[in-house]
Every structure is written in C-alpha cells, then in structure tokens.
Amino acid sequence: MTTELGMPTVLSGLAGVPHLGPDDAKQTRKDFTAGAEVRWCPGCGDYAILAAVQGFMPELGIKRENVVCVSGIGCSSRFPYYLDTYGLHSIHGRAPAIATGLVTARPDLNVWVVTGDGDALSIGGNHLIHALRRNVNLTILLFNNRIYGLTKGQYSPTSEPGKITKSTPVGSVDTPFNPISLALGAEATFVARTLDSDRKHLTSVLRQAVEHRGSALVEIYQNCPIFNDGAFDVLKDRDEAQARLIRLEHGEPIRFGVDGARGVVRAADGTLQVVDVASVSEEALLVHDAQNPNPATQFALSRLDEETLSHVPLGVFRKVSRPTYDDLVRAQVSGAQEANNGPATDDDLAALLAGRDTWTVAD
Amino acid sequence: MEDTAAVPADSSRQPNDSRIRQIDSVVIRFAGDSGDGMQLTGDRFTAETASMGNDLATLPNFPAEIRAPQGTLPGVSSFQLHFADHDVLTPGDAPDVLVAMNPAALKANLGDLPRGKTIIVNTDEFTKRNLAKVGYSASPVEDGALESWQVHPVPLTSLTVEALKEFGLSRKDSERSKNMFALGLLCWLYNRPTEGTERFLNTKFGRRPEILAANLAAFKAGWAFGETTEGFAVSYEIAPAPAPSGTYRNITGNTALAYGLVAAGHRSGLPIVLGSYPITPASDILHALSGMKKFGVTTIQAEDEISAIGAALGASYGGAIGVTTTSGPGLALKSETIGLAVSLELPLVIVDVQRGGPSTGLPTKTEQSDLLQAMYGRNGESPVPVIAPRSPADCFDAAIEAVRVATKYRTPVLLLSDGYLANGSEPWRLPAVADLPDLHVEFAQKQDEAFRPYDRDPQTLARPWAPPGVQGLEHRIGGIEKADGTGEISYDPDNHDKMVRLRQAKVDGVDVPPLEVDDPTGDAEVLVIGWGSTFGPIAAGARVARRNGIRVATAHLRHLNPFPANTGDVLRRYQRVLIPEMNLGQLALLLRAKYLVDARGYNQVRGLPFSSAEIATAITSLATEGGLELSSLEETH
Structure with missing residues (x-):
C-alpha cells in the first residue's frame, strides 16, 4: 500500500541548495582546502579520499557556504577540519542524528556525514540504520579500515573473525557486519562501495551519491597503514584485483575477471553464484538492477563478499527513489501554514493559549 | 429511578436555599479502577470548577501499567482536586470527600481520609470476588469498619444501567457510563454547572449518538440522584476566589510548557525544532508540540534519547531553537550531547520532567531528584543554567525564560519540571501576546x-x-x-x-532576578527555601504555621544555576533555614556548600507532593525547638 504524499519523487540531492551564479567566481580545489594542517598518519587512505572530495566539490557548482560536513569521532571524523566549508566535529557515533536535525531545519544545505566502521557501525549503529530507513537527505561516507585507529588498534565491527589485535590477543570471536548488507537491510535508497585508491571510481560514486536525494551510504575501503596495513592490498594489486573486483553497472550483465570470463548467476535455490561464463549461456548471467525497489537481489549481491575478499562487488548496489524524511516533515509544516493562510500570527497564538474553555474575572 | 430530565437548565440554586451550605474550600478525590475513567471524571469536574471562578489545584495519580488487573490495588487510579474561595496553593493534604468506585479504590485511599470525612462508595462493585481481591473478608461498608466516616453507599453501577435501559446498550456498555453518573452526583453536591460537561460530551461523542445519549443520561441521572435522595440532604457552595481581573483558563504543566516553547519561538521569529523520544511523564509535551506545525514547530520523534537531543542540537547549529524533552533516565542518556552543546556554545533547551528514580523508578510519580544530575551529570567542567517552574501555569513562563537564556548566552539550558507539575493543573491568567518577552536574536x-x-x-x-x-x-x-x-x-x-x-x-x-523573600511580619527567625513544585506546599505550610503563631519567612529559587546574587545574604539573615525537597537533600547540599550555612533538609521521596501539614510541622519543629526534633529529618542526608 502506498500513500500519495504529493512529493516530487525524482529530485536532485542538491535541489534547494543555492548554486553559483554566472557572476560568481569559479570555485577551485583550493577553495575547499582549509588551512588546518592535515594530521593523518603518512600513507593513510584518508588522504586520497580527501583529495578526491576536494577535487570534485567545485564541479558541483553549489555555494561553498551551503556545504556542511558533520562527523563523529575517529580518524575519519577529523575530515571536516580539512574542508573549507562549514564543519561540525561531534561526538562518537552521533553524526547521523545531529545531521538529521540540521537537514530537517535547513533544506538549503548540502550535508555530508563522514564516519568510520567503529563510529557508524558500533557506537552509532542505531543512528545509522534509522537515518537510512528514514531516508534523510544526507551523503554518508563510511571509511571502513576494519580497525580502531584513533584508540590505537582494537578490533572493529568489520574486523574479520580471528583477527589478532591489542584487545583480541588470541583472536576476535565476533561475527563482523557487512556494511552494505546492513544498509540494504535498512532499505537505504542509495548504497555503494568504492576503494580509497581508485580515484576515478571514488569520484564517480561520490558524485552519484551527492546528487541522490535521500540517504546515500558509500562504503569506502580504506587502508590504515599503522594498525591494519594492507587490509585491502589484494584489491589494489592489478592481477589480484581483476580476479576479485566485481564492478557493478546498472542494466549490465555481471561479469568480471580476465576478459570477463567470470560471471554471476542465480542458482536454483535462489542464491547467487560465481561461475565461469563459458559454463553457462550469456543469457543466464544476472543483469544488475540497482533500481529494483525490492532490495533482495541487491542484498544477495552484497553476500558475495567474504572476509577473504575473494569476490568484492564495487559500485552502486542500489539507487531508488523514495520521498525523504526531511522533505516530508517540511511539507507538513508548510502545509499547516498554508492552511492557516500564512505563518501563525499574534492572534493565532492568543487563540492557542486561550483554548476552548475560558472565564473572565472583572475588576 | 427518577425522571432524568429533572436537571434544570441552570443548575445553580438560590443562595438562600437552606439545603445549601457555604464552605470555603473542599478537597475531592475520585478513585477507581484504571479503566473506570477517573482521570476524565476529574478533568471534567475541574473544568466546571474552573468556570465557577474557584481557584484550584489538581493531582492526578495513576499507575504506570496501562491496565493493571481489574479490581486490584495496583490498578487503582485517582484524581484529587482542591478548590476554594481563596488562592489555592496545593492539591490538598487530605480529601474531604472520597469517591471510591470499588473495594480496591477504598482500600488504597482510606488511609488518607481523615475520620469524619465523607465517602461515596459504589456498592455494586463490593462483591465477594472484588472484596477478596484486596483482602477484605467482609464488606467494610456493612461490617462497621467505616463507622468513623460519613458513608454514602450508592449502587452507582446498577443505577446507571437502570437509567440507560431505554438505549438498548449491552450491560457492559451501560456500565461504562458510571463515571458520568458519579460526576453528575458530585456536580450536584458541590453546585457545579453542568453545561460545560454536556458541551464536552457533545464534542467527544458527536459522531456516536447512542454513546453520547447514554453518557448524557448517566450524567443527568447522577445529578438528579443527588437532588432527590435524602441521603444527600445538604449540598455545598464554594464562592469564587478573588483573583486579578483578566481572562483565565485551566492548564496543566505539560501543556503550559509546550505553549511556552511555541510562544518563545513566535517571539524570537525562529523555528522550534523538537527532538524527542517518548517517556513518561514528558510525552505530552511531544504530543502537544507535534500539533503546532502552523507555528513553525517541527517535531522529530527520534530513535532514542541520544538521537533526540542530537537532532535538536543539529537544528540549533542550523539556526533554529533546538529543544529536547525527557525524564530522568533520558537525561542520563543525553549527558554527552549536553556536554557537546556546552563546548559548541549553541542554544539548546533540555526539558526534564522529573519522576521517581533511580533507574526506571516510579515513572508516573513525582520527585525532585534530578537536580544534581542537571547541575553536574556530565564529564568535565560543564556548567549549564538550570531553571525550574514552580506551578503548572508557571511552566509557560519558565519555558520562555529557558529559551531567553539559551539564545542570549548561546548555551544549553536545563528546565526541570516534575511529574506533579506536568499532570497537575491550575487556573492561568492568559498573558497578552504583545507583553511576552521580545526574544529577537x-x-x-x-x-x-x-x-x-x-x-x-x-x-x-x-x-x-x-x-x-x-x-x-x-x-x-x-x-x-x-x-x-x-x-x-x-x-x-x-x-x-x-x-x-x-x-x-x-x-x-x-x-537572574534577585531572590524575593515573603516575610509578612518582618521578624521571622526561620526561613523556608525551596525550588520547583514544592512552592505550593511550602507557601501553604508557612501559612498554617503563621496561623499557629510561628514567625516564618519563605523564599523560592526559580534559577538553580546560577543562584540569584543575593542568595547568600538572604540565607545568612535567618538563624534557621529549612529546605523541604522531594529528594534526600540536593538543593541543601548545593546551598550548604556554596554559602556555608547550616541549612536543614526536610526530605520525602514518596512519589507524592508534600502536604501543607507536613511542611507546617517541620517549620514548627525547627522554629520552636531548634533542632532536636529535626534531628530525625537531618538523618535523611
């Protein structure tokens, strides 16, 4: 059952955000680079992500003063300090909650949440799934390095089972979260994965995410050179990557590997399987449908991923249109004001205070 | 059964009617099963009383369970109303009249009813089974156990069913109107008008004519029963209370608080954004504000308490007035975000409608035990202004004051209401909108x-x-x-x-305005100082003590942080200082530490407001004897 909410269904994530006019100076990467000295460790994957964001922000053509970056706590959450926009470095795990209030109050802002695997999936897990289900107009960058960095090396909710860390000297016994599966389970409207070292792919995915109206979750595999170095090396080695990375394209049959020799098919039991294309007909290959409102197949794709990174789907898993929480909330407020023939007046307030039953005491 | 049409259109009788006795105040307690509609009955009686121009105060008291097992002690719900021809400061120490709809209601409330007072019991519910549920082996109405009280046994249920027999309702449906019968009877007994309730029923049940007719008939039958039954030979009249001229309404603390926030938004020109998570007894503020959209109020029912304050703070960062509403357990969860707001130095209003603690505690009962949490419940040096309303209607002004301080000083502000203020009500003189503070930012x-x-x-x-x-x-x-x-x-x-x-x-x-002292004789040796909802009981208790010749001054702290600048001077002016609180001495701890005065606490944590008699006794002990009797009070520190 659906209710006609009277909302335009396909709007850009940037609708309502003031754009640069013809007389405004063209923005460059430098405009988005804050003066603060960047203090991530040498070799940290965060540098590449920051460079990609600073590089493509000017292309959006929106006013820099209408961009806000909200973060929680962790290495990734220092991100706002390095972006010369408005920035709010908040508390552990709560960035999606704070951003929800900000976006709801201010439709003219382009709001980003920058978070990590500990921040978003452990202490802030509740806020993340609720922001996603509400479809708040936010772009959420989840830097996943599978470790706690800022607290110096404890296992995280995405660390692989058996992981030896400072807090798990004989191995982690936790079953990890798959962030993509989690987001799809929460019925996020935009879910994607990319890689810190692949600038072109990263930029392309981020651009789609920011232009999506609603909660866009982008998981970025990101290397921590100090506490979990090389976690994604197999995805960065040319030959290894070719055998493992499944680049998803909406409307295309899912093929990967050397000369596209490998592919994904739906097995008789409904699950997805990786096969040699030669062993099946090309028609049997699964065609990726990111726009299917039912997330079941997108979820099945996310389950191809394993801790060993043997098959890693990359790209946009899901991109569907659904009215956003903040648009709907604002529509109710503006609807009430329209029904009132404008914002409430002093007389409206006096009538509210008086209610229905009053009595008068004379002098 | 008499003709139910016997109620005259104008139910007020001639003042020289010998059957009417003039009294200056009365306290009525309606008590019944959670499902008996006692809160509604009390609300309606209150509305009629307010429209008579009596000053009044109310105390709803209900279980946390929505429907505890029928007829049991945990399921008893009550509503107490105090009204008078003079200013009323408390909902009344002890009832003059107890309306007991079943044996459980009688048993749970009899201990509060002084001997000689009136009991109206619904005898139909005094069945063997219902008596056994609460441990009565025989009916106290019949075995002489109630000899010391004036008992009016009324078969309320069967009279109601009889009055409604022409409507063709099931017995069960007819029985449900018995609260309206009781209301009609009490309206007759205390000369309350009936038009308001008739209008109310018309609005509430307008779309269900058979239910409307049944409720109206039950209400009129109850009225007629009082008029024609010899058992109630005399009815009572309470003259209107003198009050400043103006237009009045009756209002609960939660409604007043919500309206105060709306008014503050209106006067600041900024949108109010409320982030809230449902929690007793604060949820009614969320409910009220969610209906205020035309005033530019946005409400976000968040996934948890932390998200609720996060959303409010995010909205404040964006230039709105962020507000979050909660009770004690929720305040604990919000601590970290309040600390962030202290550090960010952004406006934010945090409303804590206090209830019994620790932990889940007594969700539907009142307490003042979050003061130290409000003051210090955060990591680091994390000061926030703390403001507490003193009465239900004062919640309106206190909310405006909280927004004023938050926006002027760019700081989170804690507004400490409590369960008694939240659900209690009193007449409120409507302010002129143009006279409200200008909160332009x-x-x-x-x-x-x-x-x-x-x-x-x-x-x-x-x-x-x-x-x-x-x-x-x-x-x-x-x-x-x-x-x-x-x-x-x-x-x-x-x-x-x-x-x-x-x-x-x-x-x-x-x-913060200076602390004002009420010392009618100017030579008091004892000062009673309080905060929050103890204002009424303290004022009433001091009034009783003064009548007994005790020279006592009172002062009330609306601002708990910072304290008014003259607080230390006021405290040091008196030889003895008494601080009644519904906690184990939290304000006393703060005042003693800050001003090095030997202030004594008088403390109760029973989930109920102080009675004026208790306060008067504590004042008298301290004033006349200087401490020996109070040593037992001190031990509660």
Missing part, C-alpha cells in the same frame, strides 16, 4: 576579516551564533577544546584553563 553577519567563532560579547561572554549559509563565515568547530577567539583545535594548557573558566564565567553571569 542576531546571527553573525558577513564580514571581511577572518571570522573568529569564539570571540565573545564582552557583556554576556556569548560567542557569535553563525549558522551555515553565510559566505565568509565558514568555520569548523567540535567537541575538542578550541582556541580562545579563533575556535581552532587547541591542546594548549593555558588556553584550556582559560576556556574552562570562560564557560563557567558565562553561566555564572547569566542575568
């Missing part, structure tokens, strides 16, 4: 030089409020310590010391 303006988000106003020490969207004011701030002025991250030891002291000085410097 200036945001930071575009400028040419580099923006310094932590430069301060020399008077208030407030920093600029710079919501996103203004070119040239782009800045990054967070919970990490900031350099004075620039707001950039700073780990410098001297800077941190300075910033901690600046934040403290800002809150210490909040403009």
